[in-house]
Every structure is written in structure tokens, then in C-alpha cells.
Amino acid sequence: MAFVQLLISGISLGCIYALIALGFVLIYKATETVNFAQGELMMLGAFGGLVLMKLAGWSFWFAAPLAVVGMFMFGMALERLVIRPIMGQPQFTIVMLTIGVGYTARGLISMIPEIGTETHTLDVPYKGEVINIAGAVISLEQVAIIGVTAVLCALLYLMFRYSKLGIAMQATSQNQLAAYYMGIPVRRINGLVWGLSAAVAALAGLLLAPITFVHANMGYIGLKAFPAAVVGGFGSLPGAIVGGLVIGLVEAFAGFYLPEGFKDIAAYVVVLVMLVVKPNGLFGGNLRKKV
Amino acid sequence: MTPNLSTGTSGTPLLVARDLSVRFGGVLAVNQVSFEVQRGEVFTLIGPNGAGKTTVFNLISRIYTPTTGTLHFEGQLLSDKPPHDIAALGIARTFQNIELFENATVLQNLLIGHHIHRGAGFWSNLFFTRASRDAELAARLSAERVIDLLGLQPLRDSFVAGLPYGKRKVVELARALCMRPKLLLLDEPSSGLNVEETEDMAWWIQDIKTELGITVLMVEHDMSLVSRVSDRVLAMNQGEVLALGTPAEVQAHPGVIEAYLGSVDDVSSLRRAAA
Amino acid sequence: MRFIFKTDYAQDIALVKHNGQAFWYGLLVLVMLAAPFWAGDYWLSQLSFVLIYAVAGLGLMVLSGFTGLASIGHAAFLGVGAYVQTVLSAKGWPFPLTMALAAGLSAAVGVVVGLPALRVKGIYLAIATLSAGFIVEEVLARWESVTKGNAGISVTSPQFFGADLGSSEAFYYIALGTCVLVTLAVLNLLRSATGRAFIAIRDSEVSAQSMGIHLAGYKTLAFALSAAIVGLAGALYAHKLRFISPDQFGIQQSVDLLLLVVVGGLGSVHGAFLGAIFLITMPQLIAMGKDWLPPAIGQATGLQAVVYGVVLMAFVLFEPMGLYGRWLKVRTWLQLFPFYRRGLFKRQKSYAKSERLK
Numbered sequence: 001m002a003f004v005q006l007l008i009s010g011i012s013l014g015c016i017y018a019l020i021a022l023g024f025v026l027i028y029k030a031t032e033t034v035n036f037a038q039g040e041l042m043m044l045g046a047f048g049g050l051v052l053m054k055l056a057g058w059s060f061w062f063a064a065p066l067a068v069v070g071m072f073m074f075g076m077a078l079e080r081l082v083i084r085p086i087m088g089q090p091q092f093t094i095v096m097l098t099i100g101v102g103y104t105a106r107g108l109i110s111m112i113p114e115i116g117t118e119t120h121t122l123d124v125p126y127k128g129e130v131i132n133i134a135g136a137v138i139s140l141e142q143v144a145i146i147g148v149t150a151v152l153c154a155l156l157y158l159m160f161r162y163s164k165l166g167i168a169m170q171a172t173s174q175n176q177l178a179a180y181y182m183g184i185p186v187r188r189i190n191g192l193v194w195g196l197s198a199a200v201a202a203l204a205g206l207l208l209a210p211i212t213f214v215h216a217n218m219g220y221i222g223l224k225a226f227p228a229a230v231v232g233g234f235g236s237l238p239g240a241i242v243g244g245l246v247i248g249l250v251e252a253f254a255g256f257y258l259p260e261g262f263k264d265i266a267a268y269v270v271v272l273v274m275l276v277v278k279p280n281g282l283f284g285g286n287l288r289k290k291v
Numbered sequence: 292m293t294p295n296l297s298t299g300t301s302g303t304p305l306l307v308a309r310d311l312s313v314r315f316g317g318v319l320a321v322n323q324v325s326f327e328v329q330r331g332e333v334f335t336l337i338g339p340n341g342a343g344k345t346t347v348f349n350l351i352s353r354i355y356t357p358t359t360g361t362l363h364f365e366g367q368l369l370s371d372k373p374p375h376d377i378a379a380l381g382i383a384r385t386f387q388n389i390e391l392f393e394n395a396t397v398l399q400n401l402l403i404g405h406h407i408h409r410g411a412g413f414w415s416n417l418f419f420t421r422a423s424r425d426a427e428l429a430a431r432l433s434a435e436r437v438i439d440l441l442g443l444q445p446l447r448d449s450f451v452a453g454l455p456y457g458k459r460k461v462v463e464l465a466r467a468l469c470m471r472p473k474l475l476l477l478d479e480p481s482s483g484l485n486v487e488e489t490e491d492m493a494w495w496i497q498d499i500k501t502e503l504g505i506t507v508l509m510v511e512h513d514m515s516l517v518s519r520v521s522d523r524v525l526a527m528n529q530g531e532v533l534a535l536g537t538p539a540e541v542q543a544h545p546g547v548i549e550a551y552l553g554s555v556d557d558v559s560s561l562r563r564a565a566a
Numbered sequence: 567m568r569f570i571f572k573t574d575y576a577q578d579i580a581l582v583k584h585n586g587q588a589f590w591y592g593l594l595v596l597v598m599l600a601a602p603f604w605a606g607d608y609w610l611s612q613l614s615f616v617l618i619y620a621v622a623g624l625g626l627m628v629l630s631g632f633t634g635l636a637s638i639g640h641a642a643f644l645g646v647g648a649y650v651q652t653v654l655s656a657k658g659w660p661f662p663l664t665m666a667l668a669a670g671l672s673a674a675v676g677v678v679v680g681l682p683a684l685r686v687k688g689i690y691l692a693i694a695t696l697s698a699g700f701i702v703e704e705v706l707a708r709w710e711s712v713t714k715g716n717a718g719i720s721v722t723s724p725q726f727f728g729a730d731l732g733s734s735e736a737f738y739y740i741a742l743g744t745c746v747l748v749t750l751a752v753l754n755l756l757r758s759a760t761g762r763a764f765i766a767i768r769d770s771e772v773s774a775q776s777m778g779i780h781l782a783g784y785k786t787l788a789f790a791l792s793a794a795i796v797g798l799a800g801a802l803y804a805h806k807l808r809f810i811s812p813d814q815f816g817i818q819q820s821v822d823l824l825l826l827v828v829v830g831g832l833g834s835v836h837g838a839f840l841g842a843i844f845l846i847t848m849p850q851l852i853a854m855g856k857d858w859l860p861p862a863i864g865q866a867t868g869l870q871a872v873v874y875g876v877v878l879m880a881f882v883l884f885e886p887m888g889l890y891g892r893w894l895k896v897r898t899w900l901q902l903f904p905f906y907r908r909g910l911f912k913r914q915k916s917y918a919k920s921e922r923l924k
Contacts (some may be wrong), residue, residue: 034689085883091688092636093882096828099821100878107871117867121846223817226693234689265704268697275694277681352776373769378778392769394833395762402759403766405779409759416758417751423758424579430759431575470777 006252012142014248015149019204020225021240023197030169030193033094037102039222045071045202046209060125062167068202076142110216122209143209227271233284303507305330309359320346322530333507335517338527344510348476353377378407381473385463393452397462399433404469437468457488477509481516496520596663603797616842617741618802621748621827623826623838625795634768636692639699640823643793645815646672646710647800649713652721661724673790680789684782707812718811719806739758741802831882831888840889
């Protein structure tokens with residue numbers, strides 16, 4: 001039954017990667033910028049939930065949604081203050097800026113005495129409980145991760161497909177100037193996209209917290225989400241999910257079947273193979289520039 | 292030997308396109324296009340937008356591969372050559388939406404145009420040996436000749452990023468000339484230029500043909516420029532050839548008139564009944 | 567205000583454009599040569615670090631600044647160079663040979679890393695280099711028979727046919743010599759066809775191709791060259807630190823290198839030097855500033871990260887041309903005084919436009 005066990009843990013880890021990758025791809029689809037601080041946003045979301053629960057004493061079911069909403073606002077503020085001034089600059093510049101944001105966020109959190117420097121546990125109500133399926137032991141935390149990811153994907157799909165907001169987001173990503181001309185409130189859309197992305201990251205952080213605990217270096221997991229986004233194809237939302245699952249499964253199985261150390265780099269090997277075989281990812285479109 | 296302008300049958304043609312077709316997904320962008328470009332002439336492609344003219348250029352530059360049909364340059368088959376070998380064959384092009392090197396100076400752009408004649412390789416460059424030095428001096432001499440021809444002296448050390456559109460078009464042309472090509476592909480050379488700049492462009496195209504002996508294949512919309520400089524014109528519409536001949540012949544061709552202006556039937560419904 | 571009248575092409579090609587440059591650079595060279603005499607032990611050591619990071623910065627600058635290929639895993643090459651140098655120096659091989667081999671093997675790794683990078687651009691390239699960086703770091707950690715793995719390995723001094731060059735003065739001259747040679751090599755490339763080909767690839771790949779520049783060939787060359795230069799820096803780094811371990815060549819170091827080139831000024835040789843000076847002096851300044859801050863902030867572990875992050879953000883937002891750009895503006899102000907206009911270096915407002923077709 002090790003296989004089923006690995007499958008489940010691979011899928012649940014993959015869902016975390018998928019959620020973070022989803023955040024990247026949302027921002028990339030809307031503004032063609034890459035947010036290297038996505039992992040740190042996830043970390044901030046987890047800390048937000050922790051603080052609300054520990055200091056304010058609120059229950060998880062109250063603190064968690066509040067943390068998500070809080071991160072939504074934070075994402076919008078971040079876009080307004082930091083990202084907006086350099087819209088239109090080459091990609092490299094924006095990447096460097098987000099790296100800077102990540103550094104600063106990580107540093108600031110670890111400067112807060114007691115909270116930032118220690119590792120904390122997040123007391124989720126479903127912690128520690130397990131269920132048995134086909135002989136495999138699955139923790140409720142993993143079920144929660146998979147379930148929430150599935151629901152979120154469905155909601156996002158509906159939004160992008162059927163709502164004006166979703167179409168507006170796609171328009172601003174393809175040609176900002178034209179979007180302005182069409183009367184789309186580009187700046188507000190960008191703010192909303194960043195807010196949404198930060199909220200998704202916060203959700204990932206809250207779901208991940210029971211497994212990895214809450215600490216300032218949580219964001220490094222976000223680095224693994226990049227391979228996920230690349231494998232799926234950077235401009236594709238379903239791609240992010242599939243990519244995340246692929247990476248999660250590869251890691252789970254590599255950790256079990258391959259010698260020590262392969263687990264850590266399995267994701268990166270997959271990326272390099274993918275870039276050689278299918279550079280645009282599984283779902284990515286053709287990237288040729290028209291001249 | 293003056294070429295026979297209507298049918299172009301003097302000597303071996305420089306570029307031969309036979310039954311060229313290219314399909315992008317469901318769209319047949321170019322459909323069974325055939326033409327020949329004679330050495331030393333100015334050959335123009337005209338047609339409404341979307342006719343496939345720039346696509347033909349991209350086929351020649353090997354940015355696209357034809358689905359069927361062949362392209363021969365000086366007798367050699369083009370379709371098995373990678374894009375970076377086209378320059379060495381002697382084909383240079385300008386781009387419709389200017390593709391200059393924005394963060395470099397005009398002079399550097401021209402020197403990059405000279406790349407295929409560079410003479411010295413990586414290791415020689417690394418230690419800047421005599422060979423590199425001589426290659427550099429030769430490159431600059433070549434670039435200066437083009438600068439003189441097109442009057443770019445005041446802009447030599449300006450960064451392209453700050454130049455106005457009209458000047459950029461001239462730099463794009465200059466860069467292509469630095470390649471010392473046999474065939475020059477000009478993609479809409481007068482688009483975005485005002486009357487004076489278009490006038491200059493016309494003179495330059497004529498100079499390129501007579502003084503430099505370069506064959507010119509161009510895509511153009513400005514009919515006065517086309518009539519003035521072209522030896523022969525090919526009219527295209529929706530990926531197909533409509534007419535081939537001298538500018539006067541093609542402009543009088545009924546199919547061409549219909550493609551540009553529409554037919555009598557299209558406007559007859561707008562005619563008011565006599566009172 | 568200096569007007570340079572160019573009378574022949576050789577003048578345009580020369581490395582030193584006019585007497586003023588000759589004077590100042592000459593003075594700089596003399597000062598640097600005499601450093602062991604006027605600088606104390608501590609400052610000599612810091613200067614050596616600056617030289618090492620300047621070389622590394624030049625390597626990354628060639629790839630990212632001049633060829634436009636972003637790399638977030640460059641510390642991998644630093645590591646390869648460092649370990650090659652360590653292993654061969656321990657065998658007693660002369661340092662020019664070991665350094666050449668460090669550069670050569672690093673270049674080979676660079677070619678391998680560059681392979682998946684040839685077909686992709688932008689963010690995909692950055693992720694590819696990030697991945698390669700992690701993989702190399704892990705390999706260095708696992709290949710214990712050679713590298714002694716995570717335990718780290720101590721480094722012997724540079725050897726030269728029996729002479730032990732481990733003293734800080736001798737090492738300083740080795741570092742200075744390497745730095746000067748690398749700088750001259752890069753400047754030579756930039757004023758010749760190869761360097762221009764790199765710039766062409768950065769600015770417009772389609773155009774470069776139609777000019778006859780073989781994209782895959784030149785990109786591979788850029789990777790190999792960049793890796794070789796950073797490998798040299800790694801070799802020097804190993805000797806300086808005297809003890810290396812794989813975790814020194816991870817993502818932190820890669821981001822430090824990126825910080826170096828961005829703060830220094832992307833796309834300029836001066837930028838590598840200014841960035842290196844910045845990277846070495848920043849921790850000093852933080853250490854000095856700590857005493858002025860209240861203990862809660864000053865002693866916190868995250869202070870360095872915050873300062874780095876804020877400085878990086880500030881440069882990207884307000885001074886994208888980096889320290890060198892700021893110097894250019896200051897110099898122009900001085901030259902044009904009092905006619906300097908604020909709009910001289912104004913960035914064009916640009917709108918984001920997707921390069922994707924879908």
C-alpha cells in the first residue's frame with residue numbers, strides 16, 4: 001500500500017505547489033510579470049493566521065478567512081505601492097524587484113521578536129485526524145488541501161471563462177495600451193489580480209502550516225512551485241495545477257524509490273527535461289514573436 | 292542589357308519562387324505564389340493588408356517554412372537553410388515593425404549589420420589581435436560609406452531608443468545595406484514617413500539599384516513610390532497572385548482595382564434611384 | 567565639457583578614449599598596485615574580496631547584462647570553480663594551471679546548463695538556470711569522494727612550482743592580475759564583433775538572426791564564457807575563504823550576484839566593479855549602523871535581509887541604471903553645469919505588451 005500512500009502524499013504536496021504556481025500564473029497571465037515573492041506571500045498568510053489565532057484568540061474558522069482577506073488587501077497594496085511604478089519595464093527588472101520584496105518580507109518577519117524567530121504550530125481543528133482508505137492512512141490535512149484546491153480551481157475557471165472581470169484580466173495581459181483604450185480600468189485590474197494571487201498564496205500557507213509548521217523560511221517551498229508553473233506552461237491556469245501535481249508526485253516517488261538527495265532536486269531535473277523536450281510546457285502556447 | 296520589363300527574361304533570375312504555399316493552422320496565408328526576381332531590378336509586392344506579402348518575406352528569410360513549393364536563390368534551394376545562413380547568402384531585410392537594437396548606438400547597429408564579413412573569430416576578439424583590429428577598421432570603413440550615403444552622420448553615436456520613427460527607418464535601411472547584400476528585402480519602407488522622408492527614400496532606393504547594384508524586393512502601399520521606383524510589380528490578394536507586370540500594367544488590371552476599391556456591384560446598391 | 571574630435575577609426579576603437587581617462591585609470595592602477603603598502607591587513611583583505619566579486623560580477627554581466635540571458639543559478643559556477651581549484655591545489659599543481667582548469671571545467675558545466683536554455687527565453691530561462699543551480703549544488707554535496715560533501719573541505723594556498731603563495735599580499739596580486747586580465751578580455755570582446763553579437767541577441771533575436779548571427783552558437787558561447795569567468799572567481803574565492811562547503815554556493819549566493827549586477831548597473835563593465843564594492847561594503851555599513859539603532863532592530867537576525875531587500879527595491883524603482891547610471895548622471899550634471907536638464911535621462915513610459923501569441 002506504499003504506492004497509494006505515496007500517491008496521496010504526492011497529490012497533496014502537489015496541490016500546495018499547484019496553489020502557489022496558480023498565484024504566479026494569475027499574475028503572469030494578467031500582467032506578464034513574474035512574482036518571485038509568492039513563497040513569502042504564502043508565509044505571510046500563514047503568519048497572519050497564526051497571529052490572529054494566538055494573539056487575538058480567535059478560532060481557526062474565523063481567523064483563516066480573515067487572514068486570506070487580509071492578504072488580499074496586502075496584495076493590492078503591494079501592487080499599488082511597489083509594482084505599479086515599474087509596469088512596462090523589462091521582465092528582468094520586475095523579477096529583481098519581486099526578489100527584493102521577498103527578501104524584505106522574510107527579513108521583516110524574522111525581525112519580530114518571538115514570533116518571527118521561532119517555529120510555530122498552527123492549531124487547525126482537523127489536525128491529527130486520519131482516515132483510512134484502501135489501507136492507506138490519509139491525514140485530514142491532506143484531504144483538506146486537495147479539497148480546497150479543487151474547489152478553488154473550479155471557482156477560478158468559472159470566473160475567467162464567464163465573468164467580465166476574467167476577460168478583462170486576459171485583455172490587460174495581452175496588450176495593456178489597447179486595454180486602456182477599451183475602457184478597461186487596467187490599474188484596478190492589476191491590483192485585483194495581485195490581491196487574488198496573494199489570497200491564493202495565503203490559502204496555500206494556511207493549508208500547508210499543519211504539515212511544515214509556520215516559520216520565516218517557509219517561503220523557500222515557493223521555489224519548487226516555479227518548476228510546477230514551467231512544466232504546466234506559464235500562461236496556463238490548468239497547466240499550473242497539472243504542473244504542481246506532476247512535481248508533487250515526482251518528489252513523493254523519488255523520495256521513496258531513489259537514493260537520498262534525489263528528492264530535493266527531482267523537481268528541477270523535471271524542469272530541465274521539460275524545457276528540452278517541450279519548452280512551452282504542457283499547456284503553454286506558441287511563444288514566437290510575430291515580425 | 293536592359294531587362295525585358297514585362298516578362299523579365301534577361302539572364303538567370305536572382306530569386307525564383309515556385310508554387311509557394313504556407314498554412315498556419317487553418318489559415319492558408321500564401322497560396323501557390325510564383326514569381327521571379329531578375330538581377331538588378333526593383334520588384335514590388337503590393338496588395339491589401341493580410342494579402343500575405345510580409346509572409347512571403349518571412350518565407351525568404353526562413354522565419355517560416357513553406358508548406359509546399361520552393362524558393363531558389365541564385366539556383367540554390369532556400370528551404371533547407373537555417374535562418375542565420377540567409378545573410379551569408381547575400382539576402383538582407385528590413386522589418387515592418389522596426390527591429391533595431393534599441394540599447395545600442397546607430398554605429399553599433401550598423402557594425403552588427405556588418406557581422407557576416409567580420410573576419411576575426413572569438414579567440415582573436417578576446418585578445419584583440421592584429422586580425423581583430425584590422426577587421427574592426429574595415430567594418431567601420433564599410434559602415435561610414437553607408438552613413439555617407441544615407442546622411443546619418445549626426446546620429447552616429449545616438450542610442451536608437453531615443454530616435455524618432457523616421458530616423459529609425461533610415462537606420463534600419465542602413466543596417467541592411469551594411470550587410471552588402473545581393474538582394475535587399477524592404478518591408479514597407481515608406482510606412483510612417485512624411486512626404487519629404489518618402490521622397491528621400493525614393494532617391495535612396497534608386498541609388499541602391501544604380502550605384503550599389505543591389506536587387507530590391509519590396510512590399511509597399513504608397514502607389515506613387517511604387518510607380519516611381521519599381522521595374523515590375525506583383526499584386527497579391529488573400530495569399531494569391533493577382534497580376535504581374537510593370538506598375539502601369541498592374542494598376543490598370545481589373546482584378547487589382549477590384550481588390551483595392553471593390554467592384555461596381557458593391558457600390559451599385561448605394562446608388563440612389565434617379566429622382 | 568570635453569569634446570573629443572575623432573580623426574581616425576583607431577581612436578574610436580581604442581580602450582582609452584582621451585587623456586583624462588588615461589590619467590585617472592592609470593592612477594587607479596598605480597594605487598591598486600601599491601595597495602599592500604598603504605592598506606592595512608583588514609582593508610587589503612576587503613580589497614581582495616572586492617576583486618573576487620568584481621570578476622564574478624563581470625561573468626554574470628557578460629551573460630545577463632550584455633547577452634540578456636537572465637541567470638538565477640550562477641553561484642553554481644562559482645562552486646564548480648572553487649572545488650576544482652581546491653582539489654587540484656591540494657595536489658600541488660601550479661596555480662595558473664589550476665585556475666585555467668577551473669575556468670575550463672566551469673565553462674563545460676556552463677555549456678551543459680546552457681543547452682536547455684537555448685530554446686527558451688525570459689522567465690523560462692531564469693527558471694532553467696535556477697534549477698541548474700540547485701542541481702549543481704546538490705551534486706557538489708553528494709559527490710563526497712571528491713568534495714567531502716556537506717562537511718566542507720579546507721583549501722591549501724596557491725602553489726607555483728614550489729613557491730607557496732598563501733600570504734595575503736601574494737594572493738592580492740593574483741586576484742588583481744586575474745581581475746585586470748578578465749576586464750581587458752571583456753572590454754576587447756565588447757569592442758569587437760563577438761561582443762556586438764551578444765548585444766544584438768539581447769536586443770532583438772529575430773534581427774540578430776537575419777544579420778547572420780547564429781543564435782544557438784552565440785548563446786552557448788555566452789554561457790561558456792560567463793561560466794569560465796565566474797569559475798575563475800570561484801577559484802580565487804576558495805583560496806580566500808580557505809574553507810568551502812556546498813551551502814556557500816546556493817541560491818543566496820546567486821541572488822547576491824544578481825544584486826551585484828543590478829545595483830552596479832546592468833550592461834556596463836563599471837557596474838560589475840561598483841556592484842562588487844557595494845556588496846562588500848554593505849555588511850560593514852550595516853554592522854556600523856547597528857549601534858545607532860535600538861537593540862530590538864539592531865540585533866535582529868533579519869536586519870541584513872531587510873536592508874538588502876530594501877536597497878534592491880529602491881534601485882529597481884528609482885535608479886534602474888544602477889550605481890553606474892547614477893554616476894553618469896552626476897558626471898553629466900557636472901559637465902553641463904548649469905545647463906543640466908532633469909529630462910536628459912528620463913525613462914520612456916512604456917506599456918506592457920505581451921510577447922505571447924496566445
